[in-house]
Amino acid sequence: MPAISVNNIIKTYDKGNILALDKVSFDVQQGELFGLIGADGAGKTTLFRLLTTLLLPDSGTAQVLGFDTVKDFWAIRKIVGYMPGKFALYQDLSIIENLEFFATVFNTTIAQNYHLIEDIYVQIAPFKDRLAGKLSGGMKQKLALCCALIHEPKVLLLDEPTTGVDPVSRKEFWDMLDRLRARGITIVVSTPYMDEALRCDRIALIQKGRILDIDTVEGILAKYPKRLYAVRSENMFRLLSDLRQYSQTDTCFAFGEYLHLSLKNGEADAPATEAYLQSRQHAQLSFKPVAPTIEDAFIELMQAQ
Amino acid sequence: MTDLPNVIETEALTRRFGDFVAVNSISFQVKAGEIFGFLGANGAGKTTAMRILCGLLSPTSGKARVAGYDVYTESESIKQQIGYMSQKFSLYENLTVRENIRFFGGIYGLSAAEQKRKSDELITRLGLSHEANKLVGSLPIGWRQKISFSTALLHQPKIVFLDEPTGGVDPITRRQFRDMIYETAHSGISIFVTTHYMDEAEYCDRVSIMVDGAIAALDTPDRLKQQFVANSMDSVFLQLARHARRNE
Amino acid sequence: MHNLFILLQKEFRQIFRNPTILRLILMMPIIQLILIPFAADYEIKNISFSVVDLDHSDYARRLVEKMTATGYFRLVEYGTSYAQSLNTIGNSQTDIILTIPAGFERDLVREQQTTIHLAADAVNGVRAGLGTAYAAQIIADFNANIRSEWLTVPQYGQMPRIEVVSSSWYNPYFDYHLFMVPGILAILVTMVGSFMAALNIVAEKEAGTIEQLNVSPLKKHEFILGKLIPFWVLGLISITIGNIVAYTVFGIVPIGSYWTIYIFSAIYLLSVLGIGLLISTFADTQQQATLFSFFFMMVFILMGGLYTPIESMPTWAQWIASFNPPAYFIKVIRAVFIKGSTFTDLLPDFYKMIGFALVFNSLAILNYRKRSA
Structure with a gap:
């Protein structure tokens, strides 16, 4: 069973005038680090919102670990960790307060799942009483990742986690994703930075709601037809x-x-x-x-x- | 290029916020027609330095002249000589393309006739004749960025500041944008650009990398790569910024 | 001038392209003026009352008839048990219980005096207070009627009578609309001038376009004027719409001059625009601006004499109200509408409004730092 299976999804906005996703299909295998590469407006965020059960498709279906995103949305919400594109934590709560809040929402405690976030959390722990709004881009990103991980999700969906973040923090972030993948978590991550494709197992190139190609980076480059x-x-x-x-x-x-x-x-x-x-x-x-x-x-x- | 005049000159430029030294004694020059990459990690002090050079913020100490004017006393004259395109979107979404161009032309002192002539000319050059009367908010982000950039050039500034101009844009648009930058620099206007795309740093004539409020390196991309024994600017940047202490 | 013209052109384009602002400017005066005066009426009608008649006499019936005949009271129950009627108060069917004691007629005729009992549901204090006051007045009136009936029988000497006569000046029939409509007009102008201007400036901050203007050679005062003038004009437009509604719906025309109203509106708008500008310097987001505005609006309305007369506030509150610009404008506009006051009559208020305009705008400009040092 693939971790994520998307079949022929069509999604429009504005009464059908804006085509956000045009017959999108792909599978993500369990334990895979899968990249969605595309510019703003390509449809990446729409796809994430469909997978996290926040939107309904016009047609087509999608499953996460076998659960249907429309029918079994409660089950999906328990097994998915989502990091939205816009920094979606409470800017006026401290690092530790944000983390406690998200742990409580998912009926768990920081202590119970500390092993999941430990190696990320230690990097921001010295600032744990600082308000999230006062953190640098890189630290916000780490905190958001901790909050998305605290309920031990099986699938991690990360919408443009590295946008607007400097190259050093980006590199650190991808190193963290590598370690999470090693633990068997399936990760889907979107990015507008093409060079980050190299860090993924497979990528989907997406533009204007359509998938241009899905393959490993080597596979995509091998198909390049020109000298x-x-x-x-x-x-x-x-x-x-x-x-x-x-x-x-x-x-x-x-x-x-x-x-x-x-x-x-x-x-x-x-x-x-x-x-x-x-x-x-x-x-x-x-x-x-x-x-x-x-x-x-x-x-x-x-x-x- | 060495005989060209300096458009920006700073000497020991410093800005403090209380105890915090956001910009710590930076000195550099930007020449006419030069593409100057201004890089740094988040919180390294880039934005503060850029705000000083745009006349939005006074320095605490040090010297800086932009387009020949002093940042302490002649910020209003500086503003007439610079163009600026920010990371945050800088056109009015509920005005049309033509209205935006004319508005920005207008506040830089173009007469009504000039506004008309220049906006027509610009719309034709960008190939936007059909979109000229559409609201900017309805256009794709890549187009808006091109319009925004062209609008920043309308009053023929001596230098244009670009604050992360190409975030979130598809690769073709990003390259078309880069072509526009080349063309602009070729016409003698200096480009001062910040970016998180390290491959964009490669096409700059010179690059400065700020770490913890100070300029840690400043040279052509080639010489920086030689100096740090690296094959890309990305790796140069990582070597320098990894040791940053400041976390904003 | 050139820059200002360019800014105004842009500002008006954006305003006319924003359906929400237009709707607010057009619909707010119309809806508020029509809705509030009809809804927020102090005249209390349809007070439901129960009668506990333990007498069953002719006089008792006449008293009850007299009360229902006024139109203020509506008889919901006519019984003989006070306890039972008290229940109807408990479940809010009745506002007032009138108990007519046994032997009411007998006592009145024989001893020329009797007692009746009024009980009121005081949960809504205003309703209870006014209801009992009306009832007491009707009973007093009833009393007088009976006496005059007896007086028609020839008697020796004259009975001394003291009568209190009250009359309302300028608003003889106590037309509530005449009182409310000008007050609401004043609040409308306040809202347009201060909050819509504040929200507009803050929206430009949020969109980031203000940064683009800050790096341009625009002068600080040009930017501010470019923002204020459109809302000054919109404020005058909304008061014009308000005047039209006042005339067409309520038939209210100022006894004084429209000129006086417009001169005061123009000056008053300057001071509320100053408040709007001040709010915009504090707020970074439209949400913050809205919250600031809520706070100011509550003070403006509650301490402005729109509903509760400032004269009946405690001294400390009157002192606060004397710093509340809408209080003056409400007073002025009511005076022009109802009393026909002239510009010279209101000159002290005119100076105060100019004072407010100067203070608020200076504070705002001090706080508005285009170039933070």
Whole structure:
């Protein structure tokens, strides 16, 4: 039995005018760390709200550990830990008060389940009497995770836990998720940061309510159809304009310090392109094949739509 | 690029809130047409520093000039010379695209005729002719960010401050936005940008990384990577910020 | 001027695009003016009463008839057991029990005096108090009638009579609407001027767009004027709607001049806009602004003389009320409507309102820090 099974879900808002989810189907296996990767408005939050029984689908069904999200919603609420996208703790309660409150809501105590949160909680314990509203982004995130874990959920649903958080805290957060997965908790996490896809077992790329692809990161990259080149020179703006105008250019986007370029005839066009750029007198020109990243794959899938 | 004038100059710029030193003696220069990445962990003091440079907050001590004007005494002149696009959304959702552009043009002193000419021009350039009379609130977030950025440039500022401009945007829109930034910098306007996307730090001409209120590193991405023996800015950032003591 | 024009243009566009604000501006005066004067009426009618008639005489029947004939009383029970009638008070069927003792007629004729007993349900104090007062008056009247019947029989000498005559000036029939409508108009203007302005400014804070204006070359006073002028205009519009409703629904026209009303409204609006601005400097969210507004509104209404006359408050409360701007405006607008007071009559209040406007706006500006030092 998969931990989560979503079958052909359609969800619209505003009397059917806004299509939030368009025939979405996927399974998440037990113990898997599954990533939903997509921009704002892709439908990630809607999906989480359906899985946490807070919304009803227009059509289609979804099960969490075999329980139906519409019929068995009480059962689901007991086994699911949810961390909403917006910081959803009481800003005017302290760390310890928030944690006690959420433990009580689920009929448990901090002491009873302390082993579940221990390694996260120790990091914020020195500030346990500080109000949640006065915590930094990274600490808020840790507290929210503790609150979502306190009732020993089997499935953890995390909606954009790392948005707006600095890279150090993000990295720490993903390390924590790794440890939770090692304990057998199924985790579904959404993120707009493509690089975080690398930390997931499998990912679903989602855009405008549709799943573009579901696979492991390696699987998605292996399917990438084009030959990519990384190009850079001293004047990146001129390089970008030149390549955009160039007749054999297929796509050209800025990626970090390089431009990622694909050509209409693939490798066959490469020598001519390099020569063209040299003729445009680009100083310190670097032109080399490069492996695609998950963002390249995402862009490719978006354009294919 | 070295012979270009400085648009921002700070020297030992410091801001205290009571005992807390939010910005601790930072010194740097930003040149005309430069893309300057201003990075730091949450609570490192980025926002405070940026508010000082925008004329929203007075420093406690040190010197700072923006577009040639002193932050202590000439904040009103600074405001005429800067553009600003914040993390929080900065257009009026219940005004149309055209009304927003004209409004912001208007408060920067454009005459009615200029407002009209510039808004028409901008709408055409962004390819928004069909959406010009739609409420901004009804547009996708990626479009709003492009409009917001273009609006911040309407009065031809010397420098634009971008406070996490690309959060939550799809990768194509993020790249289109980056193209706009390149283009703007190429036209001689400096870009001062904060971001949590480390790959965006790579395309900056120079990057400063703040840790605990001070600038821990400032150089081109290439030289920073050499210095910290790292293959990405992400790893440079992690090495520096991991030792941060301050937790906001 | 250029900037102010741009701001006003934007502000009005947003207001006219916001159905909630428009509805409030249009519907609030209409609904409040129609609903409240009809509902919040001090005249008490339909007081239910029970009679415990232990006498069954002609006089007893005449007394009961007289009471029901006034229209204030409604007979719900006519019995002979006080205990039973007391039950009807217990289950709130009766407000007042009138007990006519056995031998009522006999005593009245023979001894020329008798006692009747009134019991009232005092849970609603106003109803009980006014009910018994009405009843007592009717009984006194009944008494006088009987005496005059006897007096028609020729007698020696004249009986000394003392009569208290009361009359109400300006509002001779004690028309409650004439009293309430101008007061509600004043409260309306207060709400539009202070709270809608405060909420509008705070909404801009919440949306984050205020930050965009703060980094622009807009001057502090331009921003403030850009926010206040639209609500000043809306305040005057709502008082105009209020005047129209007062005339069309209640037929109330000020005895004094409309000009006086508008001059005072214009000045008064400046002071409540100052209060709105002050609230907006304290509140970071619309929720906070609403709570502040609730607090102020309670004080404004309860200490403003809308329902309870300030003159009958204890001295300390009167002292507080003298710092309550709506108290002056309610007084002024009632005076113009009911008494026909002229601008010169009300000059002291005019100066006080200007004082309020200056104080509140200065406080707000001191507190509004566009550039925190």
